[in-house]
Amino acid sequence: MIILDNSVLSAFKRLKLLSKLNLLITTATVSKEVFNEYSKQWQKKIPKWINIIKPKEEIPFYSIPVSLSKADISLIRLALELKLPIASDDRPLRLYARELGISTIGSLALLKKLYQSRIIKTRKEYLTYLEKLQEDIYLSEELIKWALED
16 A cells, blocks of 8 residues: 555556556555645546545644645655555655655656566556656656666
């Protein structure tokens, strides 16, 4: 189980890989705030394997970076409450989550796991998705090199 940020959810929606992501992650969670962000851009519907949960407000934070949105903070709260990792491409969110001991993963690593698990069948298909992912997020040469390693 994992908590999804809108960046990952939207990237996999654009890549038409949400159903394949479900083969890798059987259950995921989003906060109500992330669902609201997603539904503004896409639709009011979200796949059934993704739960929408409102985090408890009483989890305290100290020195929250100003770059974090209300949705980002809701994901941090959920991660602390449920003791789950966060899937996000948002660098400030990932850095702050790691400071709090929350593990994180991004779209690129999830895409690579789909390929390594043979859910994405061919290298050619994987390279096509990798190229399309770069329309959503910036991938440095170092990250692309990592993605191409077996």
